Amino acid sequence: MLANLRRISPDVEAEVQRLMPLLDDAEGWSEGELRWRDERDALLLFAKIAGLAPNDFSEVRLWDRTAAGAAFINGLVGTAVQPMLDDVRGRAATRFSAIGETVVRAFASRGGNRSYDFEATSITDQSVLDGREGSLDAYYYHVDTRTLVMLRYVRPGPNGLFSPDARHTLDEFHSCVHRLPRRDRRSADAYSLLDDPLFLRIHEPEPFTAALHRTSSGAIYPYGQVVAAISAAAEPGLPGPSVGAFTRHLVPTHFAQLVRDGWFGASGVPFEVVLDWVEATIGTAGVALMVVDFSLRQRGNGSGMKARA
Numbered sequence: 081m082l083a084n085l086r087r088i089s090p091d092v093e094a095e096v097q098r099l100m101p102l103l104d105d106a107e108g109w110s111e112g113e114l115r116w117r118d119e120r121d122a123l124l125l126f127a128k129i130a131g132l133a134p135n136d137f138s139e140v141r142l143w144d145r146t147a148a149g150a151a152f153i154n155g156l157v158g159t160a161v162q163p164m165l166d167d168v169r170g171r172a173a174t175r176f177s178a179i180g181e182t183v184v185r186a187f188a189s190r191g192g193n194r195s196y197d198f199e200a201t202s203i204t205d206q207s208v209l210d211g212r213e214g215s216l217d218a219y220y221y222h223v224d225t226r227t228l229v230m231l232r233y234v235r236p237g238p239n240g241l242f243s244p245d246a247r248h249t250l251d252e253f254h255s256c257v258h259r260l261p262r263r264d265r266r267s268a269d270a271y272s273l274l275d276d277p278l279f280l281r282i283h284e285p286e287p288f289t290a291a292l293h294r295t296s297s298g299a300i301y302p303y304g305q306v307v308a309a310i311s312a313a314a315e316p317g318l319p320g321p322s323v324g325a326f327t328r329h330l331v332p333t334h335f336a337q338l339v340r341d342g343w344f345g346a347s348g349v350p351f352e353v354v355l356d357w358v359e360a361t362i363g364t365a366g367v368a369l370m371v372v373d374f375s376l377r378q379r380g381n382g383s384g385m386k387a388r389a
Contacts, residue, residue: 107287117288118233119152121296122218126371128336131196140293151183151202158185168351172201172370180206197374205366214366222373229345231281242321256360277346278303299329
């Protein structure tokens, strides 16, 4: 049969060889593997914002399951992190080094058309390592514009309902974090579509598969929309809101472009405030991934132009 297909298309053999690993790779539904899935999804999404497309992220393709441990990025080979005086490189790993498992990897372009420079730090609380069910908060921070975006990873129940536990951990998180400084609207560069850095990332129910080097199925929802749906469902006798009630959503590709162009996210956020948010995540959700983007680029909404004028 393969010979017949080869006569129809000379590329079919190469395509079959490319897909063969998917047949051999077992699907993973354990808590640890689902956290790998979420962390890989966030890493690929934030790397795209930083200028590295998933198809070009060779380190993810060479991921080593045996080295991963609790953190997906532990199975990646990145460049050495070089902490610098008065810099943010390595500071997240230093601050959280005594909390459970902390892993840091750095990725930077070496010439060519692509230009990226970012650092990924994964922190897993000891309680999660000891067996507690944890969930992921993923942070993207652009140093040049001090822009913060956060994704709270949520798994709906089998009936598609937003669980009371998910609502409780969100409330608990918000009670722990500082309010962010308001954006200064006097600057022409300060215009954006959404200042709130918090979004919810909701997957389709799918397992972790090591051979799939892409973001997961599902969508991204602004936190404000979720709060409104929760409030509407809080009336006596009503169950929690269904994911179907979140009518306005973003696919990962569009979300990444809007963040990269400066339309989404809270700007002017001090790095220490971001670290405080990460600490609140570790105390509530249990697992945090922080991607710090050091690249210098002009944003689509004009943000960053003054720095290079």
